[in-house]
Amino acid sequence: MERMPKKQRHQQLARLIEDNPFLTDRELTRLLKVSIQTIRLDRLELAIPELRERLKLMAERSYDPVRSLPLHEVIGDILDLQLDKSGISMFEIRDEHVFSRSGIARGHHVFAQANSLAVAVIDDEIALTASADIRFIRPARLGEKCIAKAYVRSSGVQKGKAKVEVFTYVGDEMVFQGNFVIYRSAGAADEEGAGEA
Amino acid sequence: MERMPKKQRHQQLARLIEDNPFLTDRELTRLLKVSIQTIRLDRLELAIPELRERLKLMAERSYDPVRSLPLHEVIGDILDLQLDKSGISMFEIRDEHVFSRSGIARGHHVFAQANSLAVAVIDDEIALTASADIRFIRPARLGEKCIAKAYVRSSGVQKGKAKVEVFTYVGDEMVFQGNFVIYRSAGAADEEGAGEA
DNA sequence: CGCTGATTGGCACCAGGTATCAGTATGAAC
DNA sequence: GTTCATACTGATACCTGGTGCCAATCAGCG
Numbered sequence: 312m313e314r315m316p317k318k319q320r321h322q323q324l325a326r327l328i329e330d331n332p333f334l335t336d337r338e339l340t341r342l343l344k345v346s347i348q349t350i351r352l353d354r355l356e357l358a359i360p361e362l363r364e365r366l367k368l369m370a371e372r373s374y375d376p377v378r379s380l381p382l383h384e385v386i387g388d389i390l391d392l393q394l395d396k397s398g399i400s401m402f403e404i405r406d407e408h409v410f411s412r413s414g415i416a417r418g419h420h421v422f423a424q425a426n427s428l429a430v431a432v433i434d435d436e437i438a439l440t441a442s443a444d445i446r447f448i449r450p451a452r453l454g455e456k457c458i459a460k461a462y463v464r465s466s467g468v469q470k471g472k473a474k475v476e477v478f479t480y481v482g483d484e485m486v487f488q489g490n491f492v493i494y495r496s497a498g499a500a501d502e503e504g505a506g507e508a
Numbered sequence: 509m510e511r512m513p514k515k516q517r518h519q520q521l522a523r524l525i526e527d528n529p530f531l532t533d534r535e536l537t538r539l540l541k542v543s544i545q546t547i548r549l550d551r552l553e554l555a556i557p558e559l560r561e562r563l564k565l566m567a568e569r570s571y572d573p574v575r576s577l578p579l580h581e582v583i584g585d586i587l588d589l590q591l592d593k594s595g596i597s598m599f600e601i602r603d604e605h606v607f608s609r610s611g612i613a614r615g616h617h618v619f620a621q622a623n624s625l626a627v628a629v630i631d632d633e634i635a636l637t638a639s640a641d642i643r644f645i646r647p648a649r650l651g652e653k654c655i656a657k658a659y660v661r662s663s664g665v666q667k668g669k670a671k672v673e674v675f676t677y678v679g680d681e682m683v684f685q686g687n688f689v690i691y692r693s694a695g696a697a698d699e700e701g702a703g704e705a
Numbered sequence: 706c707g708c709t710g711a712t713t714g715g716c717a718c719c720a721g722g723t724a725t726c727a728g729t730a731t732g733a734a735c
Numbered sequence: 736g737t738t739c740a741t742a743c744t745g746a747t748a749c750c751t752g753g754t755g756c757c758a759a760t761c762a763g764c765g
Contacts, residue, residue: 317742332567335721346744351723361722363560363751370529370566386616410634418627418637419583419620426616437607440615442643450636514711532752543713548754558753560720 317353320345324353332365386423387459389431395473398432398461400424409453416451421487425477428461429491433473437496441472445489455481471495514550517542521550529562583620584656586628592663592670595629597621599654606650613648618684622674625658626688630670634693638669642686652678668692 320343327342328334334342336350343350354361360368387402402424404416422445430438451457457479464474473495479487517540524539525531531539533547540547551558557565584599599621601613619642627635648654654676661671670692676684 333564337721348745349743352743363563363721366560366563366567367530370563413634415636417624418640419616419623422619422623422640423616426619427614430615437610439612439647440644443615443619444641446639447637534752545714546712549712552754560752 321353321357324350325357325359328359328365332369333362335362386420386427387457389428390458392432394432395463395466395468396432397463398428400428400431400459400461402457402459404451404453404455404457406453414453416453416455418447421447421451421457421479422489424457424459425461425479425487425489426491428459429475429477429489429493432461432463432475433466433493433495435495437494438473439494441492441494443489443491445487447487448485451479451481451486457481457486459487467495518550518554521547522554522556525556525562529566530559532559583617583624584654586625587655589629591629592660592665593629594660595625595658597625597628597656597658599656601648601650601652601654603650611650613650613652615644618644618648618654618676619686621654621656622658622676622684622686623688625656626672626674626686626690629658629660629672630663630690630692632692634691635670636691638689638691640686640688642684644684645682648676648678648683654678654683656684664692 323343324339327339336347336354339350340347353359359365387400389398389400391397391399402420404420408416408420410417425445426440426443430440458481459477459479461475461477464476467473471494473493475491475493477487477489477491478485520540521536524536533544533551536547537544550556556562584597586595586597588594588596599617601617605613605617607614619640622642623637623640627637655678656674656676658672658674661673664670668691670690672688672690674684674686674688675682
């Protein structure tokens with residue numbers, strides 16, 4: 312019947328919730344063998360919000376109205392776009408983009424910004440990256456705002472291949488440079504999209 | 509006072525919730541000017557779950573024990589890893605990785621898998637992509653499982669630069685190939701990590 | 706006129722909590 | 736011993752955001 316020390320229970324509680332935020336207080340009573348009131352006092356002390364708030368938080372994080380998630384359409388916010396000519400986007404390096412140990416952005420996020428801008432700048436129904444030659448000039452760090460500028464060097468409407476050069480800056484320092492070759496559908500404008508409003 | 513037709517309200521309701529899943533029924537009554545009961549009947553007909561269920565769903569999606577989100581550590585599941593030699597990872601193309609119109613994977617996801625494998629295979633505290641030369645051989649499509657194989661061509665422990673070649677296959681077809689140059693901290697093993705449990 | 710579908714209102718109930726007050730157990734201090 | 740603080744448990748009222756169900760109303764149509 313010996314109760315484990317409070318501190319230890321707090322640690323366990325924190326760990327349990329961390330690796331399963333979906334636990335209700337009732338389930339926690341089972342796992343920690345204390346009353347539901349104790350669980351609630353513990354959460355209070357540890358400043359762990361109630362289940363619904365936890366889920367809401369997670370949902371908010373994954374929702375993000377700015378659509379800055381690599382899951383969505385364009386990575387970064389388009390600041391300027393002149394189809395088949397040039398484009399500019401901004402992408403802020405946040406916690407979730409960096410190596411936690413160094414605060415340096417993972418390369419693929421910086422790449423993703425550049426790549427999706429290179430695709431967005433092509434004035435075509437279908438545009439796909441064919442190849443790219445890229446360099447990470449200096450690391451981008453947590454909190455920095457990356458400004459990517461894309462220039463269409465040859466639009467290749469006939470040939471079906473466009474060349475786009477992208478430079479990414481933080482302030483006036485270049486952090487990334489890439490040459491993209493983008494496949495384009497070359498005038499074959501599909502008209503299937505009747506389903507969506 | 510004219511009520512808009514039910515169908516139209518249903519469409520609006522669906523759209524409203526789609527672009528703000530956080531709306532409660534009460535808020536929807538305000539937006540659609542109908543009673544809360546009507547809202548609930550509508551949700552019932554449209555099979556739209558209640559607020560809490562919606563948030564729970566989003567939270568679950570963003571939680572994903574497999575960590576297949578580009579937000580997290582390694583994109584794809586590591587199947588095999590021999591540090592400073594080679595590595596294999598698997599990444600399944602899902603809805604959220606493709607252009608909805610064509611079902612073709614966005615380049616940066618395929619790149620992200622390759623890039624993070626190239627970084628993971630380096631046996632060092634700090635490893636960063638310096639540059640890469642990549643080619644998308646053929647598009648990867650929804651549902652396909654991409655197998656990336658990374659080979660360390662020169663580990664460059666002294667020089668601080670490693671060369672890693674990555675090939676990504678779907679079945680026996682190559683979809684991506686890349687040559688990565690990875691900066692490494694070259695033996696400077698930091699020992700700061702005293703904060704975490 | 707009655708019928709039907711759409712809409713509204715009211716009430717009981719539920720989960721997963723918060724907030725508050727009261728009671729018990731246990732060990733240390735005096 | 737008594738006293739006190741801390742930890743824990745219990746019980747109750749209340750809140751939000753719903754579900755489920757039943758009854759009432761309202762509009763349009765044949």
